Amino acid sequence: MTHTENSIQELRELDKKHFIHPTSPVKQQQEQGPAFIFTEGKGVYLQDATGKKVIDGMSSLWNVNVGHGRVELGKTAMEQMSKLGFSSCFATYSNEPAIRLAAKLAQIAPGDLSATFFTSGGSEANDTAYKLARHYWILKGQPGRKKIISRTKSYHGVSMGATSATGLKAFRDFTNSLAPDFLYADNFSSQSLRELIAAEGPETIAAFIAEPVQGAGGIHVAPENYFKEVREICDEYGVLFITDEVITGFGRTGTYFGMDHYGVAPDMMCFAKGVTSGYAQLGGVMISEKIHQELTELSTGTLLHGYTYSGHPMACAVALKNLEIIEQEHLIENAEAMGQELLNGLYRIKQERKIVGKVKGLGLMAGIEIVKDLNTKERFAAPMSPAIVLEAAKQGLICRSVVLDDQDIVVFAPPLTINKDEIKKMIEILNHSISVIEADLA
Numbered sequence: 001m002t003h004t005e006n007s008i009q010e011l012r013e014l015d016k017k018h019f020i021h022p023t024s025p026v027k028q029q030q031e032q033g034p035a036f037i038f039t040e041g042k043g044v045y046l047q048d049a050t051g052k053k054v055i056d057g058m059s060s061l062w063n064v065n066v067g068h069g070r071v072e073l074g075k076t077a078m079e080q081m082s083k084l085g086f087s088s089c090f091a092t093y094s095n096e097p098a099i100r101l102a103a104k105l106a107q108i109a110p111g112d113l114s115a116t117f118f119t120s121g122g123s124e125a126n127d128t129a130y131k132l133a134r135h136y137w138i139l140k141g142q143p144g145r146k147k148i149i150s151r152t153k154s155y156h157g158v159s160m161g162a163t164s165a166t167g168l169k170a171f172r173d174f175t176n177s178l179a180p181d182f183l184y185a186d187n188f189s190s191q192s193l194r195e196l197i198a199a200e201g202p203e204t205i206a207a208f209i210a211e212p213v214q215g216a217g218g219i220h221v222a223p224e225n226y227f228k229e230v231r232e233i234c235d236e237y238g239v240l241f242i243t244d245e246v247i248t249g250f251g252r253t254g255t256y257f258g259m260d261h262y263g264v265a266p267d268m269m270c271f272a273k274g275v276t277s278g279y280a281q282l283g284g285v286m287i288s289e290k291i292h293q294e295l296t297e298l299s300t301g302t303l304l305h306g307y308t309y310s311g312h313p314m315a316c317a318v319a320l321k322n323l324e325i326i327e328q329e330h331l332i333e334n335a336e337a338m339g340q341e342l343l344n345g346l347y348r349i350k351q352e353r354k355i356v357g358k359v360k361g362l363g364l365m366a367g368i369e370i371v372k373d374l375n376t377k378e379r380f381a382a383p384m385s386p387a388i389v390l391e392a393a394k395q396g397l398i399c400r401s402v403v404l405d406d407q408d409i410v411v412f413a414p415p416l417t418i419n420k421d422e423i424k425k426m427i428e429i430l431n432h433s434i435s436v437i438e439a440d441l442a
Ligand code: PLP
Pocket: 120, 121, 122, 123, 124, 126, 155, 156, 157, 158, 211, 215, 216, 244, 245, 246, 247, 272, 273, 283
């Protein structure tokens, strides 16, 4: 439903005055107001208050895996909230959706990940993983193992621990004091990880954390043997290996979890986003059966870590329904097939356009590097990807630019429900948008 001019104007003014937007340009919001005020969505499309329809080429924040407008998820939420809106999971109290979801996750997760601690999102999941890893080492009689190693282009969220683990420096520089004991290995160098552990002393390292495919850092897919080597190094030095599957989980890369591509099992796994496709706020950390047993045997009292909404019944019920949809509609297989279609389309754009460098991706996570010179790979002095993203939005496609860490990349992650025609449309709009920017450069 579209709004009147007056009502849109009113919303824009209220937004400017009262709404502090997450990860948004502050002055731009104050000067221009919100870029879109979305009112509804269906499939891969979002519609704003003016009636404009755009393809959600990012699944909003890499999370609306089953697409927009899923009435069945709304119905599930309503039924659960009508029956039991909330009850706590502290003090061993439980509820059926949380129990069933934890059991379902144990069936689908890599390796022997078998038990879940629930959170409200990915940052909380990351903080929980770091605390559980450190707590584990205290119980094991090695309290000196407290350092967490991540990687230079990683993104793990914005809570204090997750920001500290985030390798992308701009996020850490946002504030002037962070959590201690976080270190960064070179992005995809297992050798750098080995050297860092050796230099610091293995007896000081609690865990290593990595995203199977880096998203916010600009779509970086690991070299084939990287994670096998990482697993070996972690085993050699007794370091816990944590995967951050907040983006890559639940079909995004064409397998249930990103790590399934590499045949490597982590000791812990963070998840969020696609577990509910964004229809409810939920995340969590899974731990292996071995660690679960050890934690249980060594525990001396209460697990003093818990969020009010850990195991929220409505969020867990929505997650269960969401996973049912992903499986029944074969969305993981579709992500693999449509991911190939998307990559092929991006390669076609690369052939036609002068400023498109490397094309990369896995499943429905893809990106193109923008370069000034295809031969030397020299970048533009001022990144061009923001202008491309702006033009694409005007033309009806939402995508995202990554300019952090000296990069100039346009990234895509459409809903896993996307079909060939919709990919074709995405590619047409993108190609045209880049041609407009190229014409401006000429
Ligand atoms: N980890 C990764 C890999 C992410 O991409 C994100 C968010 O984009 C997070 C963690 C943080 O999740 P949340 O925003 O739900 O706190």
